[in-house]
Amino acid sequence: AGTTRDLLDIELVIEGVPITLLDTAGIRASQDKVEQLGIERSRRALTNADVVILMFNINAGWNSADENLKLEIPEEIPLLLVGNKIDLGKADCNKLNAINALEISAEKGIGIDNLKKQLLLSCGYCLDNSGIQLALNRRQQDLTKAAAKALDGCFAAAHNQLPWDFWTIDLREAIAHLGEITGAEISEAVLDRVFSKFCIGK
Template sequence: AGIRETADQVEKIGVERSRSAAMAADLVLLVIEATTGWSAGDQEIYQQVQERPVILVINKTDLASDKSESTLCYPNTIEQVVKTAAAYHQGIDALEKAILDAVNRGNLQAADLDLAINQRQAAALTRAKISLEQVQETIAQELPLDFWTIDLRGAIQALGEITGEEVTESVLDRIFSRFCIGK
């Protein structure tokens, strides 16, 4: 459900859940339509969430004329703006990049959780991240599965150090049982 005024009782429940989720979110994706632009309702929602990182997603750009798109007015305090035509998967890569950039900037609140990690856990998270980035690179290069499984194992083992789960050969066997590769 979007966040809007409605007379329908069931929809009101969905709207309230959406509003609560937005207020508790670490990152808010505020989606507006390129054809209708920024509304008073959008402004009200933005005022409620503007203390959080916000990415403005202007969707349905495929339906908007160049003129209507160029006259969209929205607060200049919104730093991240991404234009999409989600029905045609246009702009989705840019949206993913904007989300990853927000995460990598490190200014997300982590859902206001009381969280503390020690140096060993931080190092394990860093190793897991590096391993996953290497997996992503190897997949992008379309290398055989044998190449990326090593890095994937490294990420799993690093995360296992944090969770306390022992990553045994049997766990790895289950993970890799879907692939015809050597260990």
């Protein structure tokens, strides 16, 4: 808490599944105006997350600040409790057994494979199947349905032989919805390449 003032993000692919990790400002009471803005961004990020990883110092143990932070997380969002710094020792605290946390060392790489596995399971990934099978959560289902509806509009525009700029409205919308799932963004160059393949008017 107090070290991060903004949202930091990185794109990962784990077992073929695209994942965007966000590191947020710690949520706590603060009089610092800049930190308050970061904390508000953190709260917004929590409500939009597919999975929340709450990391704490396992060497210091689980404390009231950790518990208060846990209470900030919406109940419907999957939560992974992760105790870091296991290489420095584990606090002698009964609460650690009660919260059922994953134990890792980010510095030494201990427990990272298990963390990846649990993260994928929280996202709905089927580890026991040979192919990539991802169960969509409710938000992803809504985005997929919205993308399908936009594509229907694109097909209708093509069927009715409307000018190509009518197609792009629905196509952009579909791509934007799918991009929210995959983390990818569409560019003008990609759209230009797509429509360069069409012979408009035939």
